[in-house]
Amino acid sequence: MNREYCEKIRISAMAIRDGESPQLPREEVNEHLESCSDCRLEIDQQRQAIALLEGRSRRVFAQDVWPEIAAAMQGTKARPKQPATVLPFVLLCLFLLTHKIIEVLPSVTAGVMIKLAPVGVLVLFFTLIKQNPFRINENLRLQGDAK
DSSP, X not given: OOHHHHHHHHHHHHHHHTTSOOSSOHHHHXXXXXXXXXXXXXXXXXXXXXHHHHTOOOXXXXXXXXXXXXXXXXXXXXXXXXOOOHHHHHHHHHHHHHHHHHHHOTTOOOOHHHHHHHHHHHHHHHHHTTOOTTOOOOOOOOTTOOO
């Protein structure tokens, strides 16, 4: 048969199955499906796929996390102002600037220690100001978590 006509038949058969109005009359679709094995095979494969999908269901998650988040947002107290830590940041900036100047100078060949010094200074800096830039917020708890 004609490929375009077979495509119209298949679309009409799917529309009939879904309860929609088909492009072609129902009798013409049924007649064609009886005579064309390719279209019949295609429609049967679609029916099998739909039967497999209808047997599946989505998991419903009973836990709603938004109330916990909203409570944590409302219940958090304003953080007390930390003392101004401008001086350590200024010192850090000056150190890094000095380090870059020394690194750029062509006459100095200090090796690996010059390249690792900024990392060590940053670790020391965050240790001194008692801040962890990788800290995980532990205030958020989910239902069922041990408190």
